[in-house]
Amino acid sequence: MRPHERLDPALFPEDPPLDTALLDQHLLRNATAVRTLVDTAAPTARDVVADLGAGTGVITRGLLRRAVARIYAVELDRRFEPYLEPLTRSHDVRLLWNDFLDVDLPTVTKVVANPPFRATEHLLEWLRRLPALTSATLVMGHAFGDSAVAEPGSARYGRLSLKVQAGFTVGMVDSLSAKDFHPPARSPACILHLVPRRCTTSIDAVMDDAFTRRAGMRMKDLLWYLEFRSPVLGTRSARHGLVAKLRSSPVVRQLQQRRLQQVSSHDLSHLMAELHRRCQRSAGPSAAKLIDGPRRST
Numbered sequence: 001m002r003p004h005e006r007l008d009p010a011l012f013p014e015d016p017p018l019d020t021a022l023l024d025q026h027l028l029r030n031a032t033a034v035r036t037l038v039d040t041a042a043p044t045a046r047d048v049v050a051d052l053g054a055g056t057g058v059i060t061r062g063l064l065r066r067a068v069a070r071i072y073a074v075e076l077d078r079r080f081e082p083y084l085e086p087l088t089r090s091h092d093v094r095l096l097w098n099d100f101l102d103v104d105l106p107t108v109t110k111v112v113a114n115p116p117f118r119a120t121e122h123l124l125e126w127l128r129r130l131p132a133l134t135s136a137t138l139v140m141g142h143a144f145g146d147s148a149v150a151e152p153g154s155a156r157y158g159r160l161s162l163k164v165q166a167g168f169t170v171g172m173v174d175s176l177s178a179k180d181f182h183p184p185a186r187s188p189a190c191i192l193h194l195v196p197r198r199c200t201t202s203i204d205a206v207m208d209d210a211f212t213r214r215a216g217m218r219m220k221d222l223l224w225y226l227e228f229r230s231p232v233l234g235t236r237s238a239r240h241g242l243v244a245k246l247r248s249s250p251v252v253r254q255l256q257q258r259r260l261q262q263v264s265s266h267d268l269s270h271l272m273a274e275l276h277r278r279c280q281r282s283a284g285p286s287a288a289k290l291i292d293g294p295r296r297s298t
């Protein structure tokens with residue numbers, strides 16, 4: 001954890017009364033953290049950047065120290081208008097008074113934000129739909145961050161890890177304490193840097209599809225679905241190859257009667273580690289395809 005710096009009043013204006021219950025309003029009060037967010041994102045004059053849940057604009061102001069093409073500051077709470085509106089007078093900052101999950105920002109190339117933690121999973125899906133995104137540098141809950149970066153085979157690997165890693169290469173940049181926020185956050189936080197994966201491994205994409213949309217399925221039905229219906233794997237031979245590998249896995253055999261939502265993090269972790277090992281080892285013309293997978297369609 002970093003020592004607190006003296007707060008620059010331009011970056012940290014006096015706080016308005018805050019709504020922590022509905023809107024998760026925990027304002028970032030650590031100048032080093034703001035600098036780390038901006039330095040990690042490293043936006044350039046070509047970047048269109050979005051600050052989601054801009055609050056008093058602490059991150060937007062940090063971004064303005066760089067020459068960026070445009071900033072979209074998205075905020076739901078109009079009480080922050082006196083803090084954000086002045087930024088639009090001398091810079092290309094567009095304020096959007098909206099739920100960020102409802103806005104359409106096809107030109108955004110970078111997201112730098114301290115969004116409400118409770119929206120994290122929806123935010124990830126929203127990020128995956130941004131066609132021009134090159135990175136997202138985000139303050140997130142530490143527990144979520146630990147799952148996001150967990151390796152298959154480790155104790156923390158689970159459904160969330162799969163969901164994040166199927167769409168992004170993810171790194172943990174720094175840790176923050178609850179006291180780095182005003183009012184203090186409910187739990188420690190971290191800064192995550194996510195880079196969209198142009199190729200997801202077929203296995204991650206398939207399992208992501210299965211776990212997010214078909215969690216009620218039994219493992220044996222999943223195998224049938226993968227072979228004949230999954231939109232993720234393109235060709236018949238690629239489907240067939242992957243399913244054959246899955247069927248020969250002892251972990252999959254052991255989980256045959258289990259519904260996906262009942263697969264524990266521990267079993268999932270074993271399963272993913274084994275599938276990755278098998279596919280890396282496997283010979284044959286479709287092996288490279290199975291590892292590299294199809295391109296993202298967005």
Ligand SMILES: C[S@@+](CC[C@H](N)C(=O)[O-])C[C@H]1O[C@@H](n2cnc3c(N)ncnc32)[C@H](O)[C@@H]1O
Nearest residue numbers: 023026027028053054055075076077099100114
């Ligand atoms: C954790 S605070 C961060 C504020 C500011 N970025 C900072 O770091 O000090 C989250 C902010 O998101 C806003 N917010 C919450 N839900 C939102 C939503 N669905 N759409 C847009 N803004 C939202 C809250 O009003 C709050 O200002």
